[in-house]
Every structure is written in C-alpha cells, then in structure tokens.
Amino acid sequence: MKKLLLTTLGVTSIIIVAACNNNEENGESTIVEVNDTSITETEFIGELKDGFGEQMLNEMVQSTILNDKAEELDIGSEQIDEEFQSLKENYGVEDDEQLLTMLQTQFQLPVESIDEFKQDVLRPELVISEISEADVEITDEDKQEYYDNNKEDLESVSARHILVEDEETAEEVKNQLDDGEDFAELAEEYSTDGSASEGGELGFFTRGQMVEEFEETAFSLETGEISGPVETKHGFHIIEVLDKKESFEEFESDIENTLREEQSIPAEEVMQNLMDEANINVEESTYEDWIQS
Known part of the structure; x- marks a missing residue:
C-alpha cells in the first residue's frame, strides 16, 4: 500500500527544485523542466530517498515480515473476508464501494480498491491481532468480577x-x-x-x-x-x-473487549518482536543504520 509518501510529496517540492541545477548530469534525461531548470529522475529519486527513504524501507521490511507471518499462521481469504464483513457491520455499511469511499475520505487511507485494503491493511492487522491475543484467556468469572467491581461506572x-x-x-x-x-x-x-x-x-x-x-x-x-x-x-x-x-448481559461484550485489550500484547511490541525474530541482512552498508531493530 502507498502510505505516507502519497500525502507528503507536496511538502518536498520546494526542496527538490532547490536541489536541481540547470544542466543534465551524465546524460540523464529530464523528467520535468521548470523555466530553465531541469529535474532529472536521479535527483527526484534522491530527494525522496533522503526525505522518506528510511521510513519507507522500514515499512517495506515490516510488510514483508507480516506477509511471511500471515502465510505461517495460514491467514487466508476466508478469515480476511470474515473480518471485512464484521468491519462493514460495525460501521453500518452494506455496499463495498461505500466503505471504500469512507476509508479514503474519513480515514485518509490511500487504498484504491477493496482488494488492496484487504491485503495491505486487514491481513497485517489480523497477523498482529492473532499474535497479540494468543495467550489471552477470559473466563465468565473474570467478566462477572469486572462487572461487580465497575458496575457504577458501566451503568x-x-x-x-x-x-x-x-x-x-x-x-x-x-x-x-x-x-x-x-x-x-x-x-x-x-x-x-x-x-x-x-x-x-x-x-x-x-x-x-x-x-x-x-x-x-x-x-x-x-x-x-x-x-x-x-x-x-x-x-x-x-x-x-x-x-x-445496567445489567451484566448488556455489558458482557464490552467487558470482554476491555479485558482482552488489557491482556493483549501491544501492537508495537508484537511488531518489534517480529523484527527481532526475522532474519534481516542489510547487504548495502549505506543502509545499516536505517533498519529499526
């Protein structure tokens, strides 16, 4: 998924133009010419790399790790579709295109299709969620105890x-x-x-x-x-x-969600653990300090 790069390109335009010179270097072709200033592809890519390269490289590494983990956990289309339907119900949306519009406008997600959203957003979230909640155990007694202790705040x-x-x-x-x-x-x-x-x-x-x-x-x-x-x-x-x-039955679902969140491993910690476990070899020394491990 094209993430922050899409929303930040405009910010770098002045920097990019300032870095350009009037002559093409090493016979490079010009991709844009502004008045007497030529902007080459190498200059353009260099500015993007300097401004957003570390962030994007880490996102690419994390995306690869999460995709591999999804395969390992056997998170397939059926589970993703089930999560997708649940999401639509939560937001009271019946039409896929209506949800896509909501994701693009209200949540500012740069996804161009529902398939892209499922693969680039839902699938990684399911990986994080499954690992985060792997050791969570919530009993009826736990929920009743929480209700008894927090009844006045819940009502x-x-x-x-x-x-x-x-x-x-x-x-x-x-x-x-x-x-x-x-x-x-x-x-x-x-x-x-x-x-x-x-x-x-x-x-x-x-x-x-x-x-x-x-x-x-x-x-x-x-x-x-x-x-x-x-x-x-x-x-x-x-x-x-x-x-x-005011009854336990009316709050049971909310109580379970609260207890589940309390017992779950934070998403940031899950991702860091996956990064630590992954076999990451930086082949180019220039990028050794870029990977957040």
Whole structure:
C-alpha cells in the first residue's frame, strides 16, 4: 500500500527544485523542466530517498515480515473476508464501494480498491491481532468480577430534558407534561439549550458526564419516569429517562473487549518482536543504520 509518501510529496517540492541545477548530469534525461531548470529522475529519486527513504524501507521490511507471518499462521481469504464483513457491520455499511469511499475520505487511507485494503491493511492487522491475543484467556468469572467491581461506572442512562431559566416556567412545563402534552414538542418550544431541536434528547451517558444534580436525578428515575424541576448551574431541568443499561448481559461484550485489550500484547511490541525474530541482512552498508531493530 502507498502510505505516507502519497500525502507528503507536496511538502518536498520546494526542496527538490532547490536541489536541481540547470544542466543534465551524465546524460540523464529530464523528467520535468521548470523555466530553465531541469529535474532529472536521479535527483527526484534522491530527494525522496533522503526525505522518506528510511521510513519507507522500514515499512517495506515490516510488510514483508507480516506477509511471511500471515502465510505461517495460514491467514487466508476466508478469515480476511470474515473480518471485512464484521468491519462493514460495525460501521453500518452494506455496499463495498461505500466503505471504500469512507476509508479514503474519513480515514485518509490511500487504498484504491477493496482488494488492496484487504491485503495491505486487514491481513497485517489480523497477523498482529492473532499474535497479540494468543495467550489471552477470559473466563465468565473474570467478566462477572469486572462487572461487580465497575458496575457504577458501566451503568448508563438515555434521557431527554427541557431546560428553562426559572422554576416557574419549569413548573408550567411539568404541568403540561402531566396533562399529556408531547415532551419533544415542549422541548422545542421551551428548552434553551442545543438539544431543543432534537426534542431534548441527550443520548446515553455515564456517571461523571453531567452536572451532579442532573446526574443524581437521572440515575434515580425509572425508565419512562419524568422528574419535577431540577436546579443546576444551567437553570431548571425537567428530565425524562428513556432507557437504562445496567445489567451484566448488556455489558458482557464490552467487558470482554476491555479485558482482552488489557491482556493483549501491544501492537508495537508484537511488531518489534517480529523484527527481532526475522532474519534481516542489510547487504548495502549505506543502509545499516536505517533498519529499526
């Protein structure tokens, strides 16, 4: 995959032109002529090597090591395709070309096709992941213990609110809600914060993300319950809890991912270990100090 080189070429243009002279050397052919200045291929490649050569050489070495390791671990197209489908599901994308566009624009990955992405990104990541998690063991007891020890931090609430400046208005809004008025419509009419256009919805939040008085009330309400006026430094809130996540089953997958990450070997360490284990012979003395081992 063409990595940082593609995004950094423009930065070197001034340096390249400055290094060029007006005469072709040793009969070399000119690849670009700017006014009276000729840029030869040797000059162009030399500037790239001086600016990015060490980085690119190490990337090429690492890519070779990872490809060899993928063969050794028998990471084939079926496993790569499975990971690819999982990625699409995680990002809510059904179409391959839609995902490719996302990778190119949102993530700035210089991949030109899905096949290139699978081979140059997913395959190496699977190698790193498989080695990183080789010794990871997570039991049901581990997950339950983590949940018991972190229950309060894990619990989250989805709520909406109507924020007004004074208690009298808050009481008026609460009375209208008690009379059956629509919460979202009242939020749009009365609420003074940015959530008004969304019907007052705030999404899910955990403890520590809201001001203390708001948080205390939200976590004490049952799903579907609406509070009376709650005063905070922002004004007076009427809060309705829309949903709660608090059971072990709701957090089990997230807990497993957290424990897996804690037990896994960091990717940088995995790559360094692979570099240390590889048979790397620098045949040209000029490059002896370039390889990061």
